[in-house]
Amino acid sequence: MSPEERLARLQQEMTRPPFHHWLAPEAVKAEKDRIEIRLPAARPEFCHSLEPALIHGGVIAALIDIAGYAVVAVEQESPAPTISMTIEFLRPAPATELTALAILRRLGRSVAHADIEIRADDKLVALGRGTFAAKGEKYK
Amino acid sequence: MSPEERLARLQQEMTRPPFHHWLAPEAVKAEKDRIEIRLPAARPEFCHSLEPALIHGGVIAALIDIAGYAVVAVEQESPAPTISMTIEFLRPAPATELTALAILRRLGRSVAHADIEIRADDKLVALGRGTFAAKGEKYK
Amino acid sequence: MSPEERLARLQQEMTRPPFHHWLAPEAVKAEKDRIEIRLPAARPEFCHSLEPALIHGGVIAALIDIAGYAVVAVEQESPAPTISMTIEFLRPAPATELTALAILRRLGRSVAHADIEIRADDKLVALGRGTFAAKGEKYK
């Protein structure tokens, strides 16, 4: 896959699902085993509270799911349904741009493993890790 | 706390955060160490795909976070920031009413543990488990 | 499978691996989607400390792995390599008999999900949850 094809695939992953129409994650970068996406604007409906303005954990969880799925799906050029996922919330996330970096740790025959880091204004706010269905397996 | 007070607290948890204005989870039941909430309508923007109409994993993850937080917050009558959370997706979730049952497994001095089950049309679609900051501890 | 066959399979799972020769877990019960095993004696080498005598987290983690694997392996009558596993330590575990109850939550085509509860003297001390490779899949 060329770098352009990778990025095009990532963009497709970001725009296709109806849920993403609402959340509006954007493709930033797509390299081998490594993608980056972002939520450029922290809209009020992403928040747990407004004063102080803090992002809701559910939005962070959703972003982790999307980024992990995407790094596997782009690599294997096919859907990668999430099997399981863990999230650690390191600190409150200010309502600013959020970025998600996803790294493919292992692409096995039927399961893939990915790590995800969420940053708000370049500060690490959450860690994610997930297992995803690998190519050629309709996992259930 | 009387049953009415518990339910009133749960309703408050469901309505206060701006993110919930969008998601619109509803309080169903609040008992000691056990609450139930639901998303009555699977709106298109909750979906990963429309044909077939399947709920996005990010929406399920958010619902797990909300339900786990709520069972702890209602019990201890104070906020219960999520520390960590794990999710297992058991099967695709059809775009129908979703219910989340959260059970408090342990309320410790600084950490609480809760289990969450997500059902779509009474069929179990996902399992959640989380640790939450217990009362009196500003956890970070 | 008859109840006797199930129990015989569970006993086999408990005795075959060399690690189990050291740990010495015992089969207690094997029902459909549900098994129970135990460590009858808390030997000093299972402990994190001796005064007070508390079981080491690593021994509890190992017992969770063994019980989760076993409930899947007995059900599908074939090995069930652990893919991922989460553990919540609810309270210190006194150095007494430990029991592990494992419940199969979902046996899918390529992945199985199981829950595990660890009790010391009938008191819940830890929760486990795992995904395991389902039958017919050599998962990596």
Added chain:
Amino acid sequence: MSPEERLARLQQEMTRPPFHHWLAPEAVKAEKDRIEIRLPAARPEFCHSLEPALIHGGVIAALIDIAGYAVVAVEQESPAPTISMTIEFLRPAPATELTALAILRRLGRSVAHADIEIRADDKLVALGRGTFAAKGEKYK
């Protein structure tokens, strides 16, 4: 803390618990927010099977618990009971020297987060992540 003091602390963590007398993990390195330990010899009782000779998942889980606890305990100079832990098994682990690298990702006021990587003969075989009780908090 001087580098020598850190390493001495790590060595102490490796030798004190009775369970470690059996497992025999060794301190390799201790830097700020980063420690390394190893199991130099894969003894038969560490194995799931002998032909092929593969390490049991329970031993890997125990090593993850020990390494995560240690990186927090050395940093905060006090015990760091494990609250929760997740493990991903990436591939079968051959019965050879195992190393565990633990990295402290966040040391909060009441909870610490650490990542752990397990290698067998320099090949990554498992990923761990955990939350641990932070200093000054008796966590339950």
